[in-house]
Amino acid sequence: MKTTTRPGEAPEGYDPSRFPPFAVTVDVVILTMTEGSLHVLLVRRGEAPFQGMWAIPGGFKRPPETLDEAAIRELTEETGVDSASLLTQFGAYGDPGRDPRMNVVTVGYLAVLRDVGAIVAGSDASDAALVPVADVLKGTIELAFDHLRIVLDAVERVRVELEVSGIASAFVGATFTLAELRAVYEAVWGVQLDAANFRRSVVADEGWVIPTGRRARPGSAGGRPPELFRAGRAWRHGGPIRRVDRSQSKGLTR
Amino acid sequence: MKTTTRPGEAPEGYDPSRFPPFAVTVDVVILTMTEGSLHVLLVRRGEAPFQGMWAIPGGFKRPPETLDEAAIRELTEETGVDSASLLTQFGAYGDPGRDPRMNVVTVGYLAVLRDVGAIVAGSDASDAALVPVADVLKGTIELAFDHLRIVLDAVERVRVELEVSGIASAFVGATFTLAELRAVYEAVWGVQLDAANFRRSVVADEGWVIPTGRRARPGSAGGRPPELFRAGRAWRHGGPIRRVDRSQSKGLTR
DNA sequence: GCAGGTTAGTGTCCTGTCGACCAGAACTCT
DNA sequence: AGAGTTCTGGTCGACAGGACACTAACCTGC
Numbered sequence: 001m002k003t004t005t006r007p008g009e010a011p012e013g014y015d016p017s018r019f020p021p022f023a024v025t026v027d028v029v030i031l032t033m034t035e036g037s038l039h040v041l042l043v044r045r046g047e048a049p050f051q052g053m054w055a056i057p058g059g060f061k062r063p064p065e066t067l068d069e070a071a072i073r074e075l076t077e078e079t080g081v082d083s084a085s086l087l088t089q090f091g092a093y094g095d096p097g098r099d100p101r102m103n104v105v106t107v108g109y110l111a112v113l114r115d116v117g118a119i120v121a122g123s124d125a126s127d128a129a130l131v132p133v134a135d136v137l138k139g140t141i142e143l144a145f146d147h148l149r150i151v152l153d154a155v156e157r158v159r160v161e162l163e164v165s166g167i168a169s170a171f172v173g174a175t176f177t178l179a180e181l182r183a184v185y186e187a188v189w190g191v192q193l194d195a196a197n198f199r200r201s202v203v204a205d206e207g208w209v210i211p212t213g214r215r216a217r218p219g220s221a222g223g224r225p226p227e228l229f230r231a232g233r234a235w236r237h238g239g240p241i242r243r244v245d246r247s248q249s250k251g252l253t254r
Numbered sequence: 255m256k257t258t259t260r261p262g263e264a265p266e267g268y269d270p271s272r273f274p275p276f277a278v279t280v281d282v283v284i285l286t287m288t289e290g291s292l293h294v295l296l297v298r299r300g301e302a303p304f305q306g307m308w309a310i311p312g313g314f315k316r317p318p319e320t321l322d323e324a325a326i327r328e329l330t331e332e333t334g335v336d337s338a339s340l341l342t343q344f345g346a347y348g349d350p351g352r353d354p355r356m357n358v359v360t361v362g363y364l365a366v367l368r369d370v371g372a373i374v375a376g377s378d379a380s381d382a383a384l385v386p387v388a389d390v391l392k393g394t395i396e397l398a399f400d401h402l403r404i405v406l407d408a409v410e411r412v413r414v415e416l417e418v419s420g421i422a423s424a425f426v427g428a429t430f431t432l433a434e435l436r437a438v439y440e441a442v443w444g445v446q447l448d449a450a451n452f453r454r455s456v457v458a459d460e461g462w463v464i465p466t467g468r469r470a471r472p473g474s475a476g477g478r479p480p481e482l483f484r485a486g487r488a489w490r491h492g493g494p495i496r497r498v499d500r501s502q503s504k505g506l507t508r
Numbered sequence: 509g510c511a512g513g514t515t516a517g518t519g520t521c522c523t524g525t526c527g528a529c530c531a532g533a534a535c536t537c538t
Numbered sequence: 539a540g541a542g543t544t545c546t547g548g549t550c551g552a553c554a555g556g557a558c559a560c561t562a563a564c565c566t567g568c
Binding site for chain 3: 431432433449450453454472473475476477478479480481
């Protein structure tokens with residue numbers, strides 16, 4: 001048996017009072033549904049390193065705040081929304097040299113928002129933009145640092161969350177049709193879902209979606225006006241829609 | 255729209271060259287099955303703060319290593335095993351004041367090991383011990399820092415992993431009986447599984463467990479000698495055993 | 509060695525879930 | 539009015555999963 005290392009006590013050769021200093025940052029992957037597909041909010045770097053490249057927004061954690069609070073602050077500074085509930089921590093990244101300037105460990109957060117297109121458009125469009133996730137995964141758009149890896153992990157996380165939590169409702173508005181909700185699953189998982197079966201599964205799970213009694217107006221193509229729902233409680237374990245490998249993914253190839 | 259914060263660029267009032275320094279540590283929650291229930295490896299703190307209290311092993315991340323490498327190093331220093339594959343990062347913790355001495359952000363890793371009782375017994379028994387997870391969750395055993403929260407998250411993670419990955423085989427030996435494997439599910443989820451149905455489900459998923467053709471010796475109580483299996487590949491999505499809420503959890507209450 | 513106890517493994521039935529597909533309802537557009 | 543489109547409900551069949559009886563193969567004690 002080797003030496004027992006206790007927390008707060010450094011291993012041999014390391015002086016506890018001279019711990020290696022790190023910068024801790026929080027990076028937020030902001031996902032949203034726009035134009036029927038999954039998009040991520042990216043900002044363009046204004047300075048070296050990786051000047052001019054796309055990156056996900058983030059910043060330093062401050063000593064008096066928790067990691068969650070830091071993520072909320074970054075999200076607020078970036079989009080103006082303050083929706084703490086849909087922020088999910090999904091990973092920490094600390095490879096040496098991931099930032100060429102210094103030792104940086106970053107904690108990745110996932111934020112799912114209803115279409116933030118308007119918000120982004122309000123800022124300097126050359127600085128921030130919604131980019132199709134598919135383009136990032138395909139490598140069409142290169143990201144700074146190890147942000148590709150971070151976005152990849154965030155997307156995988158949202159795919160899992162979609163199955164086990166009520167995160168799908170975060171993509172849509174306060175009231176929504178089941179077609180909108182179904183589009184979220186289809187876009188994130190890259191599958192086709194039967195509308196009839198989807199409806200049955202979703203409404204069967206009592207309290208998950210609540211009918212408002214009102215109906216939305218049909219699109220320009222016509223069609224029966226769909227019911228409007230609002231989000232109920234989220235589930236504890238396992239959502240109504242299960243993810244199955246239909247092995248005919250359309251887009252969003254990994 | 256607020257100011258856009260870019261990575262590597264600090265928000266207003268913060269000088270990028272004088273980023274707030276943090277210590278970054280890695281804490282490893284080592285879980286194993288002993289005496290039919292889930293146990294966690296704890297070490298007793300030899301110095302302040304929290305002197306004499308139980309804690310999970312961990313230590314500083316060194317600049318030239320990745321977080322994963324740091325976790326592997328800590329695990330090796332603690333148990334002597336070097337099984338990188340079953341190390342899973344599950345969370346980062348950075349609440350202010352979680353360490354009264356300085357700003358510390360720690361990254362939690364989950365390690366699942368086959369019974370490490372012998373290894374622990376080989377070290378100073380008063381310094382390290384396997385403790386039933388149930389005792390920790392019940393609060394019978396108090397932990398230093400925010401380690402209770404970390405252990406809680408690790409246990410929840412292993413519960414999920416059990417369903418979607420092949421982590422169950424990490425709890426058992428190179429060859430194992432299906433009763434042993436079933437005991438893992440029963441202990442971690444706190445449920446009772448039908449032996450017959452369990453066997454069918456596990457064997458049906460081809461390649462997940464591979465029969466060796468040999469049989470184990472029955473226990474002292476007798477019984478038909480069980481078949482011995484070895485672990486095959488892990489699944490990609492969804493294991494053969496599904497977690498259902500039978501709402502009759504025995505032990506391991508949350 | 510035989511009876512009774514114990515554990516492992518097989519067979520069978522039954523029920524609930526989920527996907528595929530059809531049909532009707534309710535709208536828009538021409 | 540008729541065609542096209544979308545929503546919603548109905549039906550059927552496949553299949554997975556739970557309950558449970560039953561057989562197989564070992565142990566201990568007498």
